[in-house]
Amino acid sequence: MTSPFSLVLDAQCALGEGPVWSGTEQALYFVDIKGMKLHRFEPEAKRHTTIGLSEEIGCFAIRKDGGFVAGLRSGVWHLAPDGERIAMLAPNPEPTATNRFNDGRTDPRGRFFLGTIDEKKAGGTAGLYRFDRRGLAKIESGIWTSNGLAFSPDGRIMYHSDTPAHTVYAYDYDVETGEATNRRVFARLEPKGDDKGRPDGAAVDAEGCYWSALYEGGRVQRYSPKGELLGEYPVPAMCTTMIAFGGDDLKTLYVTSARDGRPAEELERLPHSGGVFSMRTDVPGLPEPQFDPQV
């Protein structure tokens, strides 16, 4: 099946994740978790720079006051624009030998939600957290791989996935308090034969549809606000990891991918695995709120 996606950047990431579009800079930031790098790419100028870090970076958000808030293996950090550590904002509350921060995203007010991964798949030891001026608060436990964070256009629904559980959840969200309640199943992706695709990172578009990157699924799915599967879009990489809408009209859907641990045959067939791909959409995405340390 031909793919609607084009290769944007042949980044060869071990574990490309966490794309964030900066409208002011017209640049796409993303991480290579296992490569311990923060990437910045300007699609128009085709300018690509990287910042090397000393530990895995699972996720980040651009700060209103400059630099980044980031979920590293050791904890939540304030990073300077050049990636230098300014301060640890909260330690990783889980055993850092096996659990690191993974997917993250800001809510509409600029709070930072981020979750962890149980790398040993020991049995749901990972969790979901909120970081704001009150500090780090646990939202959910018993998770295997925290992923798929996104918010509805009106900010009243928070989405979250647990990848190995093949499940996307929805919460009622109160943007005034940052409280997420009434967790329920939004969508389940049952394994079918050889298809091990499972919901990794995600983004919501202006119609409230949930776009999900499937790890080991080689495709991106679009769900209606009611959880109905509306479409599937093959990507020339088996392990798609997260989605961001960018471009001056937010109608360019970017997806990151991974190549670490993939079979040699697959990498030969899909040589740009680990790269960043894009396709144009009819419906724009939502602008990514910056982290606000005052909220």
Ligand SMILES: O=C1O[C@H](CS(=O)(=O)O)[C@@H](O)[C@H](O)[C@H]1O
């Ligand atoms: O986001 C991620 O998810 C994948 C998928 S799974 O946990 O193996 O189901 C994981 O491998 C990757 O390390 C993580 O960043």
